[in-house]
Amino acid sequence: MRGVHLPGNSTTEIREVPDPEPGPGQVLLAMRASTICGSDIRAIYREHAQGDPAEMYQGVVAGHEPAGEVVAVGPGTVRLQVGDRVCVYHISGCGQCDDCVRGYQISCSAPQRAAYGWQRDGGHADLIRAEERDCIVLPDFVTFLDGACVACGFGTAYEGLVRAQVSGRDGLAVVGLGPVGLAAGLLGGKLGAVPRVGVDPSPERRELALRLGAVDAAFAPEDVEAARAVVGGGAHVAVDCSGSEPGRGTAIALVRQRGRVVLIGEGNGLTVPEVSPTLIHPSITIIGSWVTSLEHMRELVARLPVWGLHPEVVVSDTFPLADAEEAYRLADAGRSGKIALVP
The missing domain is CATH 3.90.180.10 (Medium-chain alcohol dehydrogenases, catalytic domain)
Structure with a gap:
């Protein structure tokens, strides 16, 4: 063979x-x-x-x-x-x-x-x-x-959403709109998350995510504030599927107080220059999820x-x-x- x-x-x-x-x-x-x-x-x-x-x-x-x-x-x-x-x-x-x-x-x-x-x-x-x-x-x-x-x-996207207990009570942000990010957006919608925003530097991938209905709105990484506005001032759950250090930072920046951040994308690096105002005071939960x-x-x-x-x-x-x-x-x-x- x-x-x-x-x-x-x-x-x-x-x-x-x-x-x-x-x-x-x-x-x-x-x-x-x-x-x-x-x-x-x-x-x-x-x-x-x-x-x-x-x-x-x-x-x-x-x-x-x-x-x-x-x-x-x-x-x-x-x-x-x-x-x-x-x-x-x-x-x-x-x-x-x-x-x-x-x-x-x-x-x-x-x-x-x-x-x-x-x-x-x-x-x-x-x-x-x-x-x-x-x-x-x-x-x-x-x-x-x-x-x-x-x-x-x-399967990987589903596990991350299950670990974050995504439901109809949540607005969802997806960072990285490759295949796993598309899966996270589509499955998040089936679990009831609304609205859903996506962030990716690639115009082609943003367009594909919108066309497939994986997200309701898509933004470039520099437009984080516009993305936050769509989910009412910050997402309840943000899922990083990019596996990049900047992507993980974007996911943290996208969530509201007491939000949950799920790290799915493989890779190294997570820089949080000011831990107290970024994570501790807003009580952000960071969840790692592997396959x-x-x-x-x-x-x-x-x-x-x-x-x-x-x-x-x-x-x-x-x-x-x-x-x-x-x-x-x-x-x-x-x-x-x-x-x-x-x-």
């Missing part, structure tokens, strides 16, 4: 690799959609991150946002059967530690932990071998492309038909596997919506 590898230096390679076979407790999926994540661009495509074991790329088939159809099952599988449509939670943990038992394989620290597309073969291929326990069955309403979007981006849990991902997949929401609306471009180089180049430009490979 074909598999996309990321050797670094902003390049891709399509290699012929052996077809995988499912072992005990595993299933084999024919890939139907596999989207590109910003972390793939940041930590693998441009250059291979070092130091953090969770970001150590092991030269495997890339892609940690897969959705596909079960075409074979291994011994000992109990839940899935050939023909099932699934998306895959993108970290496979040890299954035994407290984090795994609670569904947060992302936080598993056992040696067996392996992320699809990072330390074990991922979804940018014709086939993928997955642990049955990592797979979530898709309702008929949910397309394969929807499932791929849920597998990381929408999601299996429970919340299943919950999200189940709610999509109820909400009538197709996550695939954030996908601006799809490419066949053979055009992976072009797909990654477009994703790296940071001006589009979600990019997907559809084998």
Whole structure:
């Protein structure tokens, strides 16, 4: 089969690799959609991150946002059967530690932990071998492309909103209107948040967010006061999806007194020059949120038909596997919506 590898230096390679076979407790999926994540661009495509074991790329088939159809099952599988449509939670943990038992394989620290597309073969291929326990069955309403979007981006956004307890009582601000920011805005609306404002330096991404209905108004970073005015003098909840130090500062600046700031975007740096007037006196709550849990991902997949929401609306471009180089180049430009490979 074909598999996309990321050797670094902003390049891709399509290699012929052996077809995988499912072992005990595993299933084999024919890939139907596999989207590109910003972390793939940041930590693998441009250059291979070092130091953090969770970001150590092991030269495997890339892609940690897969959705596909079960075409074979291994011994000992109990839940899935050939023909099932699934998306895959993108970290496979040890299954035994407290984090795994609670569904947060992302936080598993056992040696067996392996992320699809990072330390074990991922979804940018014709086939993928997955642990049955990592797979979530898709309702008929949910397309394969929807499932791929849920597998990381929408799941990550949903977790942050759940942790901040976003509801119809809240005005919402989203900083960074890339795919995760679009997901945060769309899901925030389904949870009842109103109004919703977005902030991004890219005019193309601001326009896309407005066109998709992810936000009610969109602003450049220098227009923070105008954005605050739309949400009645400050948002109740601000979600940073940019992963940048300036973006995090913008999120803090967007919330009102006793507001909540959720940090979703990966990256370093948070400068608060005057802590007392900026955080302590207005009683700002800062929440870190890393990916999601299996429970919340299943919950999200189940709610999509109820909400009538197709996550695939954030996908601006799809490419066949053979055009992976072009797909990654477009994703790296940071001006589009979600990019997907559809084998």
